[in-house]
Amino acid sequence: MNKKQVRHILDTIGDMYPDAHCELVHSNPFELTIAVLLSAQCTDETVNKVTQTLFQKYKTPEDYLSVPLEELEQDIRRIGLFRNKAKNIQKLCQLILERYDGQIPEKHEQLVELPGVGRKTANVVVSNAFGVPAIAVDTHVERVSKRLGIAGKDDSVLEVEKKLMSKVPRDEWTLTHHRLIFFGRYHCKAQAPKCDICPLLLECPEGRKRMKIKKVRKTSQKECVVRDE
Numbered sequence: 001m002n003k004k005q006v007r008h009i010l011d012t013i014g015d016m017y018p019d020a021h022c023e024l025v026h027s028n029p030f031e032l033t034i035a036v037l038l039s040a041q042c043t044d045e046t047v048n049k050v051t052q053t054l055f056q057k058y059k060t061p062e063d064y065l066s067v068p069l070e071e072l073e074q075d076i077r078r079i080g081l082f083r084n085k086a087k088n089i090q091k092l093c094q095l096i097l098e099r100y101d102g103q104i105p106e107k108h109e110q111l112v113e114l115p116g117v118g119r120k121t122a123n124v125v126v127s128n129a130f131g132v133p134a135i136a137v138d139t140h141v142e143r144v145s146k147r148l149g150i151a152g153k154d155d156s157v158l159e160v161e162k163k164l165m166s167k168v169p170r171d172e173w174t175l176t177h178h179r180l181i182f183f184g185r186y187h188c189k190a191q192a193p194k195c196d197i198c199p200l201l202l203e204c205p206e207g208r209k210r211m212k213i214k215k216v217r218k219t220s221q222k223e224c225v226v227r228d229e
Helices: 002-018 029-038 044-057 060-063 069-074 081-099 117-129 139-149 157-167 170-186 203-212
Strands: 213-218 223-227
Touching: 002 170, 029 044, 029 081, 029 117, 044 060, 044 069, 069 081, 117 139, 117 157, 117 170, 139 170, 139 203, 157 170, 203 213
Parallel strands: none
Antiparallel strands: 213 223
16 A cells, blocks of 8 residues: 555544544553553553542552552452553552652653553553654554555554554654544444445455445546445
8 A cells, every 4th residue: 555545544534533632541651651551451441440540549659569469459450451460560660760760761662661561552652641753553553554454464563563654654653543543443443343434445455345345446537336246
């Protein structure tokens, strides 16, 4: 897929979700990092319900280290993998106190060294907390990119990220990340994508297959759609 085709896709999704943004509720880089760590294999909605009280109880790295691990586990028990995440939160807090005076580091290479923080989490933090352009590939971004043909269906998460970075202007990376998430979360859903009303249907190989559109033939006046009988 060339950049002109990608541009059309980005503009169309931008028209659909002009106000796309990070839906994890946070007030500082530290809270955002904790929220993204908790969001692995969990919905933002559930994370926000948990952090509504969590962030009232724990405001600093010292707060998370002042309680037994078991207490922190109970505070986040509605989150998937809560035991492992509780351990990582306390390890992360200990590390940033030792290395960064209790502050979340701003550099990507420093973030990925924190317990529980992978490449996706680091990209979310640097882009949303520190204004550094980045494309974080979560399940929605990966699914949408592959369905639309921006990335190959067998591409790894890193390959999807690299292809998006090569085809999307750098100053649009963060916004594109949010818009692809909104498109995947509310329109191009995993189990029930809204192909029948999708403005990108003709550009989408997966959508054409689902809707049994055999081919798209362009003429000088219009596009002719041929459906499987």
